Amino acid sequence: MPKIRFGAILGMPEENEAHREFAHALGIPLTGSGSASGRRRRRPSRRRQGGDGSHEKKGLSGTLESRGLTEPYIDYKLHDWVFDRQRFWGVPIPMVECEDCGSVAVPEDQLPVKLPEVDQLKDVNDGENPLSGFDEWIAVDCPACKKPARRCVDTMPDWIGSCWGHLRCLDPGYANAIAQPNHLQRWTPANLCVGGIEHAELHLMYVRFVSHFLADIGVTPRQEPYRRLFNQGRIRSQESELGSEEEVSRRGPRVIASEYLDRYGADALRLHLLFMGPPQDHAEWSDEGLKGCARFLQRTHEAIRGRIGQGKFVSRNVLVAKHRLIRRVSRAIRTYRLNKAVSAFMEFVKLLRSDEFSPEEVDKQTLKTFTILLAPFAPHMAHELWDQLGESGELTAEAWPEHSDELLQPTEVELAVFVNDSLVDRMTVELEATKNQVIDQALELSSVRNRTGGRSADRVIHVPDRLLKLVFASAEGETGESKDDVASNEEPFFDPKA
Numbered sequence: 001m002p003k004i005r006f007g008a009i010l011g012m013p014e015e016n017e018a019h020r021e022f023a024h025a026l027g028i029p030l031t032g033s034g035s036a037s038g039r040r041r042r043r044p045s046r047r048r049q050g051g052d053g054s055h056e057k058k059g060l061s062g063t064l065e066s067r068g069l070t071e072p073y074i075d076y077k078l079h080d081w082v083f084d085r086q087r088f089w090g091v092p093i094p095m096v097e098c099e100d101c102g103s104v105a106v107p108e109d110q111l112p113v114k115l116p117e118v119d120q121l122k123d124v125n126d127g128e129n130p131l132s133g134f135d136e137w138i139a140v141d142c143p144a145c146k147k148p149a150r151r152c153v154d155t156m157p158d159w160i161g162s163c164w165g166h167l168r169c170l171d172p173g174y175a176n177a178i179a180q181p182n183h184l185q186r187w188t189p190a191n192l193c194v195g196g197i198e199h200a201e202l203h204l205m206y207v208r209f210v211s212h213f214l215a216d217i218g219v220t221p222r223q224e225p226y227r228r229l230f231n232q233g234r235i236r237s238q239e240s241e242l243g244s245e246e247e248v249s250r251r252g253p254r255v256i257a258s259e260y261l262d263r264y265g266a267d268a269l270r271l272h273l274l275f276m277g278p279p280q281d282h283a284e285w286s287d288e289g290l291k292g293c294a295r296f297l298q299r300t301h302e303a304i305r306g307r308i309g310q311g312k313f314v315s316r317n318v319l320v321a322k323h324r325l326i327r328r329v330s331r332a333i334r335t336y337r338l339n340k341a342v343s344a345f346m347e348f349v350k351l352l353r354s355d356e357f358s359p360e361e362v363d364k365q366t367l368k369t370f371t372i373l374l375a376p377f378a379p380h381m382a383h384e385l386w387d388q389l390g391e392s393g394e395l396t397a398e399a400w401p402e403h404s405d406e407l408l409q410p411t412e413v414e415l416a417v418f419v420n421d422s423l424v425d426r427m428t429v430e431l432e433a434t435k436n437q438v439i440d441q442a443l444e445l446s447s448v449r450n451r452t453g454g455r456s457a458d459r460v461i462h463v464p465d466r467l468l469k470l471v472f473a474s475a476e477g478e479t480g481e482s483k484d485d486v487a488s489n490e491e492p493f494f495d496p497k498a
C-alpha cells in the first residue's frame with residue numbers, strides 16, 4: 001500500500017486501484033458512487049437533503065468501528081505544554097513530592113506558598129532550579145502521610161496571572177474566592193479583549209484553557225473569558241533604529257516609549273497613539289505627530305484656562321458645538337475609532353481659541369463637559385483642568401455626558417443660488433423657510449441684484465436643501481409674470497452636486 005501512512009482516515013475505493021484492492025481484501029463493500037474510470041457522479045449529500053451530516057459521519061465511522069477497523073480518538077490541537085519554570089521568581093507551584101504518596105497538593109489553608117526570603121541565590125547545577133539550594137524552604141511534611149517530603153521548587157510561567165487576573169480585578173479584596181458570585185455573574189465574560197494578533201496563538205489559548213478549567217470545577221459561572229477579541233495593529237518605525245540587533249531583525253525597528261514619556265509626558269504619547277489612525281490598522285511612527293499632540297495639549301490648556309471665569313451664559317452655537325462633541329467622542333469610543341475622538345477635541349479647541357465664541361457665551365458647564373470627555377484620552381491634563389475649574393469632586397466619578405439629538409438637528413441649510421445657468425452665490429436659509437421666503441432672500445443678495453437689476457424671476461427651480469435657480473427670460477416681454485405663478489419644484493437640468 002504505497003502512500004498510505006498512519007493518519008490516513010478515509011479511502012475512496014472507487015477512485016483508486018490500490019484502495020479498491022484494499023477494500024476487496026477486507027471485504028468492504030463498494031457503494032458504487034463512482035465509475036471505473038475514476039469519475040465520480042455527483043450525488044446530493046445528506047447535508048443538502050436536510051440532514052446535518054453528523055449521522056453520515058457516525059454511519060461511516062460506525063461501520064468501520066463495528067468491523068474493528070478503527071477506534072475513536074480525539075486529537076486536540078492544544079497539546080500538553082511545559083508549565084513549570086526553573087526560575088527563582090514567579091508563583092511557586094503548590095505541590096509536595098512525597099516518596100510514598102507521589103505528588104500531593106498543598107492544602108488550601110496553607111496557601112499561598114510564598115517564595116523564600118533570601119539575600120543571595122545559591123549555586124546550583126546547570127538546569128536545576130535556583131530555588132533547589134534552599135533546603136529549609138523545600139523540606140516540608142507530606143500533607144497526606146505527614147512524613148518528610150519536598151516542595152516542588154519550580155514556579156509557574158509569568159503569563160498564568162493574565163489568564164485569570166481579569167476575574168480577580170472584579171473583587172480584589174474578597175478573601176473567600178476568586179470573586180463574589182454576583183460579581184462573576186454580572187461582569188463575566190469580559191466584553192472585549194484587546195491584544196495583538198500574536199495573542200491569538202498563545203494568550204488566547206491559555207486564557208481559554210484556564211477559563212474553561214475554572215468553570216468546569218465550579219469556580220466561575222462561564223467558560224469563555226471574553227465576548228470579543230480586538231486585534232490592534234502594530235506601530236512600525238522607519239526612522240528609529242532602536243532596539244537590540246536581534247529584536248530589530250525579528251520584529252523590525254522599535255520605538256522606545258519611555259524616552260518619549262520623559263520628553264512629552266504620558267498624555268501626549270497616549271493621544272498620539274490614539275490619533276495615529278484606526279486602532280486595528282498598522283501605523284508608521286512619527287515624532288512630528290507626537291510633537292503635534294503635545295502642542296495640542298498645550299493649546300487646550302491655554303484655551304480652557306483663558307475661558308475660566310469669562311462665561312456668563314451659553315449660546316445656542318456653543319451648546320450645539322458641545323453636544324456635537326459629546327456625540328462624536330461617545331460614538332468614537334463605541335465604534336473603537338478613537339482617532340476620531342481626538343479629531344473632535346481638536347476641532348472644539350480650535351473653536352474655543354477662535355473669535356467664533358465670544359468670552360461671555362461659553363459657560364462653565366461647557367468647559368466641565370469638555371474636561372470630562374477628555375479624561376479618558378488625556379487624564380493628567382483633564383485632572384489639572386478639573387482642578388483649575390475649581391471642582392473638588394472626583395473627575396472620574398462624573399457621569400458620562402449625553403448629547404441631545406434634538407439640539408443637533410440642523411436648523412439651517414446652505415443653498416447654491418443660480419441665475420440662469422451660472423452659479424452666483426451660496427446662501428444659508430432656515431430649514432423651515434417657505435419657498436417664497438427663500439426666493440425673496442435670494443433676490444436680496446447683491447450678487448443676484450447685480451445680475452438681475454432686482455427683477456422678479458420668470459421661472460424658479462427650487463430643490464430644497466440644495467439649490468435655487470432663478471431663470472430670467474432674455475426677451476423683455478416675458479418678464480411680467482409673477483414668480484408665484486411659475487415657481488415649481490421641477491428637477492434642475494444641472495445638478496451642482498452630481
Ligand SMILES: [Zn+2]
Nearest residue numbers: 098101142145
Ligand atoms: Zn506522603
